[in-house]
Amino acid sequence: MIMVSERRPNETPSERADRNFGDLLQELRVTQTGVQILFAFLLTLPLQSRFESLDAWERDVYVASLLLSAMATVCLIAPVAYHRAVFSLHKKPLVVRVAARFAIGGLFFLALAICCAVDLVLDLVLGRGTALVITGGLALVLLATWVIFPLLQRVGDLPEDAAESTPPEDH
Template identity: 40%
Template sequence: MRQGARDDRADDVPGDGRSETAAERADRQWQELVQEIRVAQTGVQILFGFLLTVVFTPHFHGLSQTDKTLYIVTVILGSMATGALIGPVAFHRIVSGRRIKPEAVAWASRLTFVGIVLLLATLTSALLLILRVATHDGIVPWIVAGVLAWYLVCWFALPLWARMRYTTEG
């Protein structure tokens, strides 16, 4: 046993190759989650900031009502994604020191997942809006559907496939 390690290892995950307490696991998971959030959070904040400026451009007022509605939906989705991806930080600040880190990690993970789904919707909506305005071409929905499929493969299908393929039963 490691020096200073606790004797009660009942909360270890059997067969995971680690020897950590629930608190150590929660600390590790929190650090991993924070790193993941940093990547998504930066992207969504830049996109959201850009979206906020569009309404103040002269070209915006010439958009069709459909495109203006699509813009509003995109801004709302971007705002919700930003909230969900910043949510774990506020959650951690509010519950810090309350000895509920495993629960905080679980809730922060859920908020992050919701944020990623909202980011997916924001990116898809923004792409649709931009391509509609830039091209007015009937192929736009097909391009957007292709990009959406790519996002779904990269963000969900591939990780789920790897999870099923490489996860061994304990």
């Protein structure tokens, strides 16, 4: 499900596509910072002396987190590469739809990478059982805030006061 905002009065399809693409790029800028920090952190972990003492589970979680972060990075940068490849074809609405799909994929991989990275650190600090419980709670929070709440907002199942601050033309 790709969320594209409604047309504003007197707005041409080209202007709408430009506005939607600008909004998407701003969202990607915010997301990319978090992905870069997480990815950089994960890239430096094997250089730490304690890394050698990780057990098989911790190494697997580390590898999963690193690969998921890499996938999130790829997906969140892909809209720029895609736009560069097709910008002269005058297909901005298509670029917006494809870029939005890449962004959703990037957020999916980012959520999984965050969970894996948190689980790894908590496993080292608090132990495996506690880490898994807390990470499960984090996964539920991510699911609620990044998926369930926006979908409920989209279908109009939220009380008016929860939706009050978002104008209907925004995505």
